[in-house]
Amino acid sequence: MCYTGGMENNVSRRSFLVSSTALAAVAGCTTAKADGKTEGLPAQFSTDLPISKESGIRVRFLGSGAAGWRPEWAQNPYARRQSSVLIENKVLIDFTMCSFDKLPEGCHPEVLFQTHSHGDHYNPKAAVKSGVKRMYVQETWADAAREEVGKAAAKLGLPAPEVIGLPFGKPVVECGMRFTGVPANHSTSRVTNGVLERTSVYLVEKGASRLLYATDTGGLMGDAARMIGIDPHITAGAKAFVHKPQALTAFIMEATDGDSDEDFRLFVHSSVQTVSRIVNMLIKYGRLALPSGQHAYITHLGLKYRDWPSEQIEKELPDTLRAAYDGLEVVLG
Numbered sequence: 001m002c003y004t005g006g007m008e009n010n011v012s013r014r015s016f017l018v019s020s021t022a023l024a025a026v027a028g029c030t031t032a033k034a035d036g037k038t039e040g041l042p043a044q045f046s047t048d049l050p051i052s053k054e055s056g057i058r059v060r061f062l063g064s065g066a067a068g069w070r071p072e073w074a075q076n077p078y079a080r081r082q083s084s085v086l087i088e089n090k091v092l093i094d095f096t097m098c099s100f101d102k103l104p105e106g107c108h109p110e111v112l113f114q115t116h117s118h119g120d121h122y123n124p125k126a127a128v129k130s131g132v133k134r135m136y137v138q139e140t141w142a143d144a145a146r147e148e149v150g151k152a153a154a155k156l157g158l159p160a161p162e163v164i165g166l167p168f169g170k171p172v173v174e175c176g177m178r179f180t181g182v183p184a185n186h187s188t189s190r191v192t193n194g195v196l197e198r199t200s201v202y203l204v205e206k207g208a209s210r211l212l213y214a215t216d217t218g219g220l221m222g223d224a225a226r227m228i229g230i231d232p233h234i235t236a237g238a239k240a241f242v243h244k245p246q247a248l249t250a251f252i253m254e255a256t257d258g259d260s261d262e263d264f265r266l267f268v269h270s271s272v273q274t275v276s277r278i279v280n281m282l283i284k285y286g287r288l289a290l291p292s293g294q295h296a297y298i299t300h301l302g303l304k305y306r307d308w309p310s311e312q313i314e315k316e317l318p319d320t321l322r323a324a325y326d327g328l329e330v331v332l333g
């Protein structure tokens with residue numbers, strides 16, 4: 001079932017939206033061979049792997065809500081599934097059981113990147129059933145994920161995806177795009193091999209497009225901003241900095257706390273005000289260069305916005321922001 005209702009009728013007012021009916025099954029992506037520069041890491045980590053020269057990253061929101069999805073909500077056209085996105089019809093970032101019905105028909109993603117292990121983002125059964133071949137998780141919990149996914153696969157009688165531990169700031173190339181996990185300001189209680197899990201947000205690069213997909217996180221961590229190249233302290237002349245200044249061109253961030261800046265989850269989640277402040281600052285300092293007509297998006301909506309139509313939410317949002325909804329597809333420059 002596809003619950004478009006009145007929401008996707010608004011497609012025409014946003015020139016960069018893409019009709020979901022235009023989607024077609026996409027051939028799987030190939031994995032490049034190792035070239036000796038992977039330093040013991042899988043071939044996808046090679047610094048020599050090229051990415052697509054074509055700019056524009058197609059993003060489909062398979063879910064745009066915070067935790068707590070209930071199956072009966074599927075009848076509500078405005079209820080939001082647990083947050084997940086499909087990139088270029090090939091790569092998932094987070095995926096749970098409730099989002100299968102938002103995958104385009106005939107689409108078989110090959111790769112899954114996990115932001116963290118909370119149950120509204122990570123589900124071993126869903127990962128196996130999705131048929132992905134590779135699954136990336138932050139290296140601190142890779143062993144646990146490997147075991148859980150292996151058990152789910154055995155139970156389902158299906159092949160288990162290869163689980164790869166991803167270090168922060170180490171880019172990996174998949175399907176012609178570069179993905180870099182950087183630290184999120186979020187926490188879980190999971191301890192693997194005596195180490196507390198570190199959680200991630202992702203930089204996605206294709207051609208000249210640079211998208212930050214940031215959920216779950218309370219604002220942005222300083223070291224993440226530095227790795228991405230958006231910390232305004234980093235200037236081209238400052239040789240002491242390892243990371244070069246580089247603007248983002250697209251921005252998606254969670255606003256779990258709605259319009260409340262006094263939510264008790266201040267240290268692990270963001271509000272509309274947080275996102276707006278970050279977006280305005282990045283634009284002011286030239287570290288976010290949104291193409292004309294393109295907005296930044298909020299997702300992982302909870303509290304009062306949980307099942308509001310996006311048009312209604314947008315009446316309360318600053319002009320730079322738009323609210324994602326389940327099934328929304330955009331091409332971000």
Ligand SMILES: [Zn+2]
Binds near residue numbers: 116118186216
């Ligand atoms: Zn979380």
